[in-house]
Amino acid sequence: MDKYKKIITHVSSTENAKVTDLTIGPNDGQKRSREKTTEIAALAKLHNSKRSPERLRRNAMLAVQYRMEHYVNDDQVTYDRIYAIEDFVKDFLKVLGINKGKFAGYIEIDSSNLNKYYRSERRFSIELSLKFAYFFHTPVDLWLKVQIKNELLQLQKEKEAGDKYRKYDYEKVLQIA
């Protein structure tokens, strides 16, 4: 493995680099030579073996956080592909190896109350959003954004469901009067 250490190098910067256009490609990673594939596999394996448990955990936590951010920003998500707050919590807890009950205790909330928030029987609060954010080291507004995204998806579904709400119309009230 030592031979691979020698080819991991930093590239020094030069003033002239500023004039180079920022361009990469075209390259097809699938068409790499067998030799290149083997070389990269060995370097990746070596690098991964040197990662600390904290680094590995951090990457796994970031994977969940980035998925949340992509979910919040994805306009293509529809109601049938909804990902609830509970689902993201489960993903984080899986990384940390903590069960739901213990998590409730760590954030000082009764387990059955937490389930009510998950089932939308209670309004997901700013306080809870902050507790999740601090516990999982995510941006403070991310959990609330997921909640709002899911409520908007629910709204869209209800809107498409039909005429259920058409009777609530001030014009009809004025006509009757």
Add this chain to the structure above:
Amino acid sequence: MKVKIIKTATAEEVDALIKKGKISEMPSIQQNWRFNFDKELKKLKNATGYLLVTEETPDVIEGCMIFQLIDKKEPYMAFVEVAPHNKKNAKTYGHVAGCLIAFAYQLSVTEGVGDYNSILQFDVMEEKMEDEVKLMALYSTKYNAKRWGDTTMVIMDDDGEALVKKYLSK
């Protein structure tokens, strides 16, 4: 993905979006880009094209990136280019390449498998060796990339996280 890019003339932050691009939406040499992203995307296996556009002018492509997952496990940035009007000193917007590269790094974290997780690879191959060295130096300085072997560069772990913080956390 909502991002902010910088209007060079006023140094203002501008709301922009990184979105998946269909083959028909990809830029080409005919539009004064350096590569035919449309034809290349069609040829690439396990690849997705992404476009960066501003919210104000969603029909104008400011930058383009193709992310490939080699053998469904190795994150690889196959192409990156900023629009012709965003090159050199007279560019309209800054941070376009940074946002696309940071986004590609995020994909390496969410999609990379096993040893390849959180390692974004790309190859720098220019006709002239001098250009290749300059470009590698630029990626190293500006985007925290490290060299692996002759042409491959990688962005990993803390370096990638710092990139995401700089370009995507606004």
